[in-house]
Amino acid sequence: MQPCTHRDALIYSIMKRNALIVVxxxxxxxxxxxxxxxxxxxxxxxxxxxxAQRIVSxxxxxxxxxxxxxxxxxxxxxxxxxxxxxxxxxxxxxxxMIGPSVEMIISLEPDLIIVTPExxxxxxxxxxxxxxxxxxxxxxxxxxxIYKSIHDLGQLAGRTDEAAAVISTMRAAEDSLKLMTGVxxxxxxxxxxxxxxxxxxGTFLAEMIELGGxxxxxxxxxxSYPTFSREQVVASDPAxxxxxxxxxGKREVLxxxxxxxxxxxxxxxxxxxxxxxxxxxPGPRAVKGAxxxxxxxxxxPD
Numbered sequence: 489m490q491p492c493t494h495r496d497a498l499i500y501s502i503m504k505r506n507a508l509i510v511v512x513x514x515x516x517x518x519x520x521x522x523x524x525x526x527x528x529x530x531x532x533x534x535x536x537x538x539x540a541q542r543i544v545s546x547x548x549x550x551x552x553x554x555x556x557x558x559x560x561x562x563x564x565x566x567x568x569x570x571x572x573x574x575x576x577x578x579x580x581x582x583x584x585m586i587g588p589s590v591e592m593i594i595s596l597e598p599d600l601i602i603v604t605p606e607x608x609x610x611x612x613x614x615x616x617x618x619x620x621x622x623x624x625x626x627x628x629x630x631x632x633x634i635y636k637s638i639h640d641l642g643q644l645a646g647r648t649d650e651a652a653a654v655i656s657t658m659r660a661a662e663d664s665l666k667l668m669t670g671v672x673x674x675x676x677x678x679x680x681x682x683x684x685x686x687x688x689x690g691t692f693l694a695e696m697i698e699l700g701g702x703x704x705x706x707x708x709x710x711x712s713y714p715t716f717s718r719e720q721v722v723a724s725d726p727a728x729x730x731x732x733x734x735x736x737g738k739r740e741v742l743x744x745x746x747x748x749x750x751x752x753x754x755x756x757x758x759x760x761x762x763x764x765x766x767x768x769x770p771g772p773r774a775v776k777g778a779x780x781x782x783x784x785x786x787x788x789p790d
Contacts, residue, residue: 529627539646540600547604549771551576556772559645565596590615628770661775665699673785675702676726681735688714700781718745729753732764760784
């Protein structure tokens, strides 16, 4: 009899976990269908007599999720930043995530409004809540949280099976990444240059870095999105730097911080620009973002 290897144990653990998740998801579905009651990520209860048919989404990640589970046709309103999939741009805009037009939302006659505390201001939330339409709050802060959000939004829209399929595909991709081995590569993911903000720890983005095979040099800060000094970047000397969001490019960054030329990532040409939407939105493309990070850390030879 062959001894059990670490890889065998990991595969068995993944299979066991997935079987348990299927059972739990089935119980969630049965209970929700029986009660018509849904508990959001703030612990609030909302009741829908039937799946929502006119949904207003107040965040790009929410919009992506609704389209991913096949509920794009049920979305009647989105924010100015909801640009994926491309069909989302055809929906009526209700303004920005902060300070959306309450009047526009009312005019769309929604039967459900979905918000997130990560981007929607408290005052806007109070105004929207006072409309009298059910408001569901989703706040995924981890990959498991993203899976739960997809499950929740699928239930609210009557797309439970489609949501389960999306989650299954994502979990399979996540498990494939976990089975990949190799030495961790030190990495710094810069979210903003002015001020200098980086990805820290305790968020889904930190999980994506780890899943992609990176050793996050900013994790020691203990903060989710710490503000770094230019000297800290030099001292941490990451092998790879990923630039996102408002960052104009490598040359412009070096013009701001010329001393970064001595950082390993700049010396070896391993400074990469990445679509911020792949790493900043807690939605269906999160694991793809992790796979993209892995491809940057471990490029395949031509």
